[in-house]
Amino acid sequence: DAMVIQNPRYQVTQFGKPVTLSCSQTLNHNVMYWYQQKSSQAPKLLFHYYDKDFNNEADTPDNFQSRRPNTSFCFLDIRSPGLGDAAMYLCATSRRGDRSSYNEQFFGPGTRLTVL
Amino acid sequence: AQKITQTQPGMFVQEKEAVTLDCTYDTSDQSYGLFWYKQPSSGEMIFLIYQGSYDEQNATEGRYSLNFQKARKSANLVISASQLGDSAMYFCAMRERIQGAQKLVFGQGTRLTINP
Numbered sequence: 001d002a003m004v005i006q007n008p009r010y011q012v013t014q015f016g017k018p019v020t021l022s023c024s025q026t027l028n029h030n031v032m033y034w035y036q037q038k039s040s041q042a043p044k045l046l047f048h049y050y051d052k053d054f055n056n057e058a059d060t061p062d063n064f065q066s067r068r069p070n071t072s073f074c075f076l077d078i079r080s081p082g083l084g085d086a087a088m089y090l091c092a093t094s095r096r097g098d099r100s101s102y103n104e105q106f107f108g109p110g111t112r113l114t115v116l
Numbered sequence: 117a118q119k120i121t122q123t124q125p126g127m128f129v130q131e132k133e134a135v136t137l138d139c140t141y142d143t144s145d146q147s148y149g150l151f152w153y154k155q156p157s158s159g160e161m162i163f164l165i166y167q168g169s170y171d172e173q174n175a176t177e178g179r180y181s182l183n184f185q186k187a188r189k190s191a192n193l194v195i196s197a198s199q200l201g202d203s204a205m206y207f208c209a210m211r212e213r214i215q216g217a218q219k220l221v222f223g224q225g226t227r228l229t230i231n232p
Contacts, residue, residue: 031217042207042222043161050216088159094217104151105220107161 003027004108006091012114013081021076021111023091032074033105034066035090043090049074050096078113086115118143118210122223129198130231136183137193137226139208145169148210150191151220152182155205164206167191195228203230 005024013019023032031050035043047056049068063085065077078085089112092105119142129135141150152164167175167182175182183192195202207225211218 033217033219042224043220044222045219048214048217048219053216055215055217090159090161092161092220096216104163104166106163107153110159110161112159 004091004093004106006089006108006111008111009109010112010114012116013078014116015083016080019078019081019113021078021089021091021113023074023076023108024072025091025093025106025108026072027093027106028071029093029106030071030096031094032068033092033094034064034074034076035092037088037090037110039087043088046076081113081115083115086113088112118145118148118212118221120208120210120221120223122208122226124226125224126227126229128229128231131200132197134194134196135198135202135228137195137206137208137228139191139193139223141189141191141208141210143189143210150182150184151209151211152180152191152193153207153209153222154202155207155225157204161207165193198230200230200232203228 007022033048034046037043046060067075088110090110091108094105121140148169150167154162165175165177165180165182167184174184179196181194205225208223209220212221
């Protein structure tokens with residue numbers, strides 16, 4: 001089945017130790033998104049890739065970076081995790097959707113990050 | 117910018133009863149789309165239903181229907197014959213156009229608990 005896969009499902013890191021979260025997709029979608037969801041809050045977009053074009057949200061901290069080496073894979077790098085970065089990180093994909101059209105986003109299962 | 121408001125932090129419903137989850141939105145766009153997602157405790161976001169602003173009929177998907185009242189800017193989710201497995205967090209979301217794609221702007225969510 002075509003899907004969005006995130007690894008690992010649970011990640012524990014130490015304060016200040018870089019960590020990388022991984023997302024892959026078999027849907028061949030142009031767009032990949034990273035959302036951050038803190039406990040009891042709504043998901044919030046960090047950035048997205050439209051093909052190889054990286055687009056950062058204005059309020060995403062510099063501590064968060066992303067890489068997309070090919071269509072299938074996208075990585076979220078947190079350079080120096082702080083306690084406030086503990087959250088669920090959700091990867092999503094969609095077809096190109098810059099027009100006013102229905103454009104469902106398909107979400108992965110998420111990676112729950114704990115910072116000690 | 118779009119804004120989504122969900123005024124019910126928590127709902128408790130008896131099994132087999134119908135339940136309505138409220139969602140109001142604010143946008144200056146003439147063309148927009150509204151989504152409902154379910155998030156179980158495991159964390160993944162599950163797409164439930166979509167309503168486009170120009171759709172003349174309310175969307176339905178199995179036990180889910182969307183009560184779309186454009187003049188009131190509301191898009192309430194109705195779940196008929198609730199089941200224990202419906203216990204989860206429910207998010208209303210609106211798409212917002214961004215560079216080459218569309219991001220989802222989420223409400224704060226409603227935690228639904230189905231009692232046996």
